[in-house]
Each structure stands twice: as structure tokens, then as C-alpha cells.
Amino acid sequence: MINNKDIEFISNKLEFWNSLTSLEQKQIINRSQSLPYLKGKSVYGGLDDCRGLIIVKKGQLRTYILSESGKEVTLYRLFKDDICVMSASCALNNMNFDLYIEAEKDSEIILIPTDIYSQINQKNIEVQKFTNSVTLTRFSDVMWIMEQILFMSFDKRLAMFLLEQSSIENSDTIHMTHEDIAKHMGSAREVVSRMLKYFQNEGFVRTERGSIILTNRKKLQSITF
Amino acid sequence: MINNKDIEFISNKLEFWNSLTSLEQKQIINRSQSLPYLKGKSVYGGLDDCRGLIIVKKGQLRTYILSESGKEVTLYRLFKDDICVMSASCALNNMNFDLYIEAEKDSEIILIPTDIYSQINQKNIEVQKFTNSVTLTRFSDVMWIMEQILFMSFDKRLAMFLLEQSSIENSDTIHMTHEDIAKHMGSAREVVSRMLKYFQNEGFVRTERGSIILTNRKKLQSITF
Numbered sequence: 001m002i003n004n005k006d007i008e009f010i011s012n013k014l015e016f017w018n019s020l021t022s023l024e025q026k027q028i029i030n031r032s033q034s035l036p037y038l039k040g041k042s043v044y045g046g047l048d049d050c051r052g053l054i055i056v057k058k059g060q061l062r063t064y065i066l067s068e069s070g071k072e073v074t075l076y077r078l079f080k081d082d083i084c085v086m087s088a089s090c091a092l093n094n095m096n097f098d099l100y101i102e103a104e105k106d107s108e109i110i111l112i113p114t115d116i117y118s119q120i121n122q123k124n125i126e127v128q129k130f131t132n133s134v135t136l137t138r139f140s141d142v143m144w145i146m147e148q149i150l151f152m153s154f155d156k157r158l159a160m161f162l163l164e165q166s167s168i169e170n171s172d173t174i175h176m177t178h179e180d181i182a183k184h185m186g187s188a189r190e191v192v193s194r195m196l197k198y199f200q201n202e203g204f205v206r207t208e209r210g211s212i213i214l215t216n217r218k219k220l221q222s223i224t225f
Numbered sequence: 226m227i228n229n230k231d232i233e234f235i236s237n238k239l240e241f242w243n244s245l246t247s248l249e250q251k252q253i254i255n256r257s258q259s260l261p262y263l264k265g266k267s268v269y270g271g272l273d274d275c276r277g278l279i280i281v282k283k284g285q286l287r288t289y290i291l292s293e294s295g296k297e298v299t300l301y302r303l304f305k306d307d308i309c310v311m312s313a314s315c316a317l318n319n320m321n322f323d324l325y326i327e328a329e330k331d332s333e334i335i336l337i338p339t340d341i342y343s344q345i346n347q348k349n350i351e352v353q354k355f356t357n358s359v360t361l362t363r364f365s366d367v368m369w370i371m372e373q374i375l376f377m378s379f380d381k382r383l384a385m386f387l388l389e390q391s392s393i394e395n396s397d398t399i400h401m402t403h404e405d406i407a408k409h410m411g412s413a414r415e416v417v418s419r420m421l422k423y424f425q426n427e428g429f430v431r432t433e434r435g436s437i438i439l440t441n442r443k444k445l446q447s448i449t450f
Contacts, residue, residue, distance in 0.1 A: 065371070065372060067375070069376070071375075071376060073375050092357070092361055093354070093357065093361060094358045094359075094362045094365060095364070095365060097364075097365050097368035097369065097372075125349070128353035128354060129318070131357060132356060133318040135357065135364065136317055136318060136320045136360065138364075139320070139322075139360065139364045139367070140319060140321045142367065142371065143367065144322065145371075146370075146371050147290060147322075149375070150290070150374070150411050151293070151294075186375050
């Protein structure tokens with residue numbers, strides 16, 4: 001059961017809300033939950049963990065894939081107002097890949113359980129359209145990352161990553177170790193350290209223990225073109 | 226306009242066929258085309274080339290992405306009976322990545338033009354479900370390739386590629402140059418040649434001008450585990 005503020009929030013975010021019957025709206029309201037996740041906590045753990053549809057109220061979630069050996073690669077992030085249908089995997093016909101989602105900052109989400117979501121998705125074409133549209137947004141995100149990995153040289157990728165991260169942290173200082181960055185980029189620490197050393201020599205950044213400071217944003221941006 | 230045999234074919238392949246009105250069925254029949262594509266010809270050329278829904282009647286299509294510098298990476302293949310909705314990109318809300326499709330063998334397809342497909346997709350929930358399901362199949366294909374590229378060592382990937390290619394060609398002899406293989410795998414010719422030389426030294430394959438012969442399938446398979 002969610003409160004009035006949350007009801008208003010989700011009715012604005014879910015484009016299909018007004019196409020639902022009042023009974024369906026009530027079912028969603030009664031069964032949905034507002035859940036807090038502390039930084040670092042797992043929000044969704046792959047196909048077997050079919051939670052439901054997630055709407056981010058605040059904070060930041062990271063979606064990633066995981067190799068057998070424990071290597072992680074970040075696919076995309078979910079911010080306030082973003083919606084995830086992948087976490088209702090078992091309601092989605094033919095989705096057969098594992099994704100993982102964790103809270104990257106202290107976060108709060110609204111969770112609509114899979115059975116309710118699946119029920120309205122089966123019956124209501126507006127919900128289907130919405131599902132399809134959100135799926136294609138994530139598919140596009142993944143294709144973008146894939147093209148980056150396959151086609152872009154590492155200096156360009158790293159420069160883009162640093163600029164993006166700086167904009168997320170809203171600061172010129174990025175609080176991450178080389179290891180952290182390597183994890184996000186699906187690369188190795190050595191490769192990241194080598195390129196950061198080059199960036200430092202060129203005066204683009206200054207590296208300190210546990211953080212990187214962007215000292216010449218303009219030059220960093222020029223690499224990305 | 227397609228003939229009776231083609232009508233029977235598509236009515237079997239399109240799960241939503243019986244949920245269409247007879248007018249909608251007639252529109253599809255009247256507007257669809259059966260098109261031949263010789264090996265090597267382009268079937269779909271990215272977002273600006275929004276053709277429609279494709280059903281493969283015979284042959285083999287290759288779906289790939291393309292970098293600015295012309296580098297290609299194969300994402301998945303479409304065989305007889307396979308369906309592609311990505312080629313109706315402009316009918317799909319939020320699809321914003323470029324894919325390319327070419328005939329890898331002499332092929333024949335049925336094309337349902339985008340405007341007709343989009344029209345029934347907007348109105349009919351069974352068509353939406355079908356669209357969503359086909360989209361997620363391709364999304365899963367892409368995730369599989371992505372995990373291969375990110376997480377799998379190159380010997381494993383190459384062994385799997387050779388075995389898959391041999392099964393597609395239905396022969397122990399694969400008619401491809403090292404350059405061709407590199408193109409398919411998003412790798413460089415030198416990397417492929419080096420690994421093939423290693424495979425040859427181990428007695429897994431024998432390389433000849435323009436082809437690779439699998440000489441020890443069992444050992445090649447053992448690498449892939």
C-alpha cells in the first residue's frame with residue numbers, strides 16, 4: 001500500500017494510468033510498495049529475482065551484467081522518475097538474459113509486483129505499448145554501450161566516462177578508484193591507470209588517492225569528438 | 226500483393242493473424258510483397274530505411290552494426306521462418322539505434338510495409354504482444370553477443386564461431402577468409418590469424434586459402450566449455 005503522494009507520483013509517471021479501470025488502479029495502489037535501498041544494496045538480482053516494475057522516487061540505480069568470474073560491466077543508470085520493466089522479467093515473453101541492479105546512492109523506489117503488472121500488461125494495450133517503449137529505451141541504451149565498447153578507442157571512452165561521472169556527482173572531483181572505473185567500463189585497472197596517467201601528463205586531470213579531479217574539462221571534451 | 230502460398234505462410238508465422246479483422250488481413254495481403262535478395266544485397270539500412278516487418282521465406286540474413294570507420298560486428302542471423310520487427314524501426318517507439326541487414330545467402334522475404342504494420346500494432350493488443358516478444362528475443366540475442374565479447378576469452382569465442390559457422394554451412398569446411406571472420410567477430414585480422422595458427426598447431430583446424438577445415442571438432446568443442 002502506498003500513500004497519496006506516491007499515488008500522485010506514479011499516476012503521473014505511468015502513461016497508461018488513465019486507461020486502467022478504477023479496480024486496476026486500486027489493485028496497483030494496494031499492492032505497490034515504497035522501498036528504501038541503501039547505497040550498495042541489491043535491488044534486482046537477475047531472472048530468478050522477478051520483482052516487478054520499478055519507478056525510481058529518488059537516488060540512483062546502476063544496471064549491470066556480471067560474468068561467471070565476477071566481472072561487472074555497467075549498462076545504464078536509472079535516476080529519479082526512471083522506470084524499469086526488466087526487473088519484471090518473468091512478465092516479459094522471451095526475455096532470457098540476466099541483469100543486475102544495485103543502489104548506487106541511497107535510493108527509494110516504488111515497486112509494482114510482477115503479478116499485478118503482468119495482469120494489466122496482458123489485458124491492456126496501453127500498458128503493452130508502454131512496456132514496449134520502455135524496453136526499446138533500454139535496448140537502445142545497451143546498443144549505445146555496445147557500440148562504445150566495440151568501436152570507440154579507450155581514450156575517448158574514458159574521457160566520456162569521466163565527464164559523465166563528473167556531471168552525475170555535480171563536481172569536478174570524481175570519488176572513484178581506478179579499480180572502480182575499470183569495473184564500470186568492463187576494463188582492467190592497469191588499462192585505466194595507464195590512460196589516467198596519460199591524461200594527467202596532458203593536464204586533463206589530476207589523480208589523488210581515491211579520486212580524480214578534472215582540471216581541463218575543455219580538453220577532455222575535445223577528445224570525445 | 227502476395228500469392229496464396231505466401232498468405233498461408235504468413236498466417237502461420239504471425240501468431241496474431243487470427244486476432245485481425247478480415248479487413249486488416251486483406252490490407253496486409255494486398256500491401257505485402259515477396260522480395261528476392263541476392264547474396265550480399267542490403268535488406269535494411271538503418272533507422273532512415275524504415276521498411277516494415279520482415280519474414281524470412283528462405284535463405285539467410287545477417288544483422289550487424291557499423292562504426293563510422295566502416296567496422297562491422299554481426300549481432301545475429303535470421304533464418305527461414307524468422308521475423309524481424311527492427312526493420313520497422315519508425316513504428317517502434319524509442320528505438321534509436323542503427324542496425325543493418327544484408328542477405329548472407331540468396332534469400333526471399335515477405336515484407337509487410339511499416340504503415341500497415343504500425344496501424345495494426347497501434348490498435349491490436351495481440352500484435353503489440355507479438356512485437357514486444359520479438360523485440361525481447363533480439364534484445365536477448367544482443368545481450369548474449371555482448372556478454373561473449375566482454376567476458377569470454379578469444380579462443381573460446383573463435384571456437385564457438387567456427388562450430389556455429391560449420392553448422393550453418395553444414396560442412397566441416399568453412400568458406401571464409403581470416404578477414405571475413407574478423408569482420409564477423411568485431412576483431413582484427415591479425416588476432417584471428419594468430420589464434421587460427423594456434424588452433425592449427427593444436428590440430429583443431431587446417432587453414433587453406435579462403436577456407437578453414439575443422440579437423441578435430443571434439444577438441445574444438447572442449448574449448449567452448
